[in-house]
Amino acid sequence: MGYTLIQKDFYRESGQWLSSFEIWKKCINPNLHFIYVLRKAQKYYNKPVLGEFWKFVLRHYQIKYGYQIYPExxxxxxxxxxxxxxxxxxxxxxxxxxxxxxxxxxxxxxxxxxxxxxxxxxxxxxxxxxxxxxxxxxxxxxxxxxxxxxxxxxxxxxxxxxxxxxxxxxxxxxxxxxxxxxx
Missing domain, CATH: 2.160.10.10 (Hexapeptide repeat proteins)
Structure with missing residues (x-):
């Protein structure tokens, strides 16, 4: 099975392959939540509507969590x-x-x-x-x-x-x- 980039990032935290639902449950952790949003912003970076949406969401969490990491x-x-x-x-x-x-x-x-x-x-x-x-x-x-x-x-x-x-x-x-x- 081919794992997504987000699954590979979340695997590093627990050593377990997680479903989409299990990933969402782990997003209570600010570090993992930020990585999730960052990867979505990277994935949709050049898409007109979804790209702008995820960049906006990422900006919110950059401020909230204190991470300056950009989708590019x-x-x-x-x-x-x-x-x-x-x-x-x-x-x-x-x-x-x-x-x-x-x-x-x-x-x-x-x-x-x-x-x-x-x-x-x-x-x-x-x-x-x-x-x-x-x-x-x-x-x-x-x-x-x-x-x-x-x-x-x-x-x-x-x-x-x-x-x-x-x-x-x-x-x-x-x-x-x-x-x-x-x-």
Whole structure:
């Protein structure tokens, strides 16, 4: 059976494949509710009536829950928001599959310098609370970014990054037990 993008996102939370009704029941959780609305806004983004409806609904929940994530942001399947609260992701950022993002994170644009641009986050990246990731950089797969880290440089795959400025520590098991229920 082919699962929908929303089902894959919700699978990350529980490790169970859910029906549409079961997904609605889980929408009492603000994180999951926001992901549901975001995915609907992404799905209907270029549709005249449904697109405007879902963008309006998304804007309401951006304000209510404190998430600045936009429908044009490319986000892979298995997206997981670990905690409710302030989160800013530039619309031009690209995020791979099975990524976890905690509260207080900023993933944004750098306006000048050699790394001017927007980050690309690869698959299976865990981003801890209050981390800041900026610039035209790439974060490789299987990377754990520790809470309160500042990243404005490329991060190789299979790494843990800590601190401000961030320091890279190679680790083949960087996200083991941090990213669960992969799709």
């Amino acid at each position: 942001t490319e986000i892979g399947e298995g997206f997981y928001l670990g905690h409710w609260g302030s989160l800013v992701i530039n619309p031009k950022v690209k995020i791979g599959k099975n990524c976890n993002i905690a509260q207080g994170v900023t993933i944004g644009q750098q306006n000048r310098g050699k790394l001017q641009g927007f980050p690309t986050i690869s698959d299976e990246v865990w981003i801890g609370a209050n981390a800041v990731i900026v610039g035209g950089i790439t974060v490789g797969s299987n990377v754990l970014i520790a809470p309160n880290s500042y990243i404005n440089f490329d991060v190789p795959a299979n790494s843990v990054v800590m601190g401000n400025p961030g320091t890279i520590y190679p680790n083949e098991r960087a996200t083991e037990a941090y990213i669960n229920h992969k799709v």
